[in-house]
Amino acid sequence: MSEPQSVISARNLDLTFQTNDGPVHALKGVDLDIRQGEFVSFIGPSGCGKTTFLRVMADLEQPTGGEITVNGVSPREAREARAYGYVFQAAGLYPWRTIGGNIRLPLEIMGVPKAEHAERVARVLELVELAGFEKKFPWQLSGGMQQRASIARALSFNADLLLMDEPFGALDEIVRDHLNEQLLKLWDRTGKTIAFVTHSIPEAVYLSTKIVVMSPRPGRITDVIESPLPKERPLEIRESAEFLEIAHRVREGLRAGHADD
């Protein structure tokens, strides 16, 4: 174990779904390490297995071959230890619970003492800039605010790993820019390890310390780019030459993946 600990470690990972049209190779021969504190984006066209890979880390899918560890243990043990927070494509807030009630849901399920709830809810709402919305119901919030609330829900139980599956995919670009900026700040303040699935090249380049480019049939990793961008990233950085160069490399990687079709 070197200084920054390996949070996710995948070796020769395979996952084949048996469907009526025959086997589908969602993941084939995937090797990857995510170290503590990294912000890793997974990018690729649909069917490249990026969401499947994330779901394997979360123990929502079972690999059919190879090895994977989360925090040094199996994904199942990690899930049972509540080692990660998962943010889905849709906010999926319970409509019958207020924002505060939604954030308390994991706390109630995990048996966090009631006395701590109020403090934790206030803290995570402040992290996603939703302080004051605790008593509102989800339908009273915009789509972007609902997604922020779902991020707050994933943060409330203090897991060090955040798995995010295209959390901003359904939002318009202006809202998305704002949320990306907020997410970077949040990552900086909390020091969490984040695995982030996206299909937007600028989003991946802007957010990540490491960009994993994937391609479909079979789902595999075609390129892993360590970003040279500084940790401090204003939105304007997206017009810098460095940024455009990385974006270009990502695009090349995506194109190369498609060329084998």
Next chain:
Amino acid sequence: MKSVLPVLTVIAAILGIWLLAVIPMNMHLVADQAQRDGAVVQPETPAARQGLSGAALAVRNPALIPLTYSFKRPRLPSPQQVAGEMYETIFAKKITSKRSLVYHGWVTLAPTLLGFAIGTGLGILLAVGIVYSRVMDRSVMPWAIVSQTIPILALAPMVIVVMGSMGIQGLFPKSLIAAYLSFFPVVVGMVKGLRSPSAMQLDLLRTYNATGSQGFWTLRLPASAPYLFASLKIGVSASLVGTIVAELPTGARAGFGARMLVGDQYGQPLVSWAALFAAALTAAALVGLFSAIERITLRRMGMAAA
């Protein structure tokens, strides 16, 4: 309040048709009676009148038309006669009287509510079983569907007679029929409701390592609330119908069903009609009550405005 005008329009149309229908329906009876009372009626012989339609008879004897609205034992009572009978039997009679519709209403309502409670409880339990157990899903659901294809009119007397021979009478046998009719919509609605959470919401609970019962209480049960209320509204009116049907064929002496039958057998159509309308109003009130509970509950749950 937007629905007031359409509702009033429909009621006015029904009243109009009813008022028109009273004339031809009662014309023959009125003409026979008028002749016995010494009036001149066209045509003169009852046999000749039988050959004419009620409408044709009315055209020939326009003077008799008003009498069709107040005939004592009409084939079709007029709206004002039914309203009068209802006023008298609901408000003017003491509620302990055997002629009070309030008394008969309670005799019907009590088993309706008991049966509805049994049916709802049973329905929810069956739905939970069906959703959580594959064996129950395969075995119970088909039987629940088959149970609703048995004509209740055939089943009700059998249940009442068999239970009567075992010495069980009164409230409980009628409740059983009411429960039999109301459990089915509750089962169907609750199964749908308990299965309504999306795969994503279930995955979310899995990432929390939630237990099955936590998933039930925090997700599946609250998610099924809107479905349950839709079922309750159907179930409560079905319960009332079930109770009335249980009163019909068994010589029950009290209840809406008994009043309908008594009116029919003893040539007192007003009694039947008043009981019929009182039953309809009771059903409407029950459904209205559950609509109100639904609105309040869903608003409290934050789901009404969504």
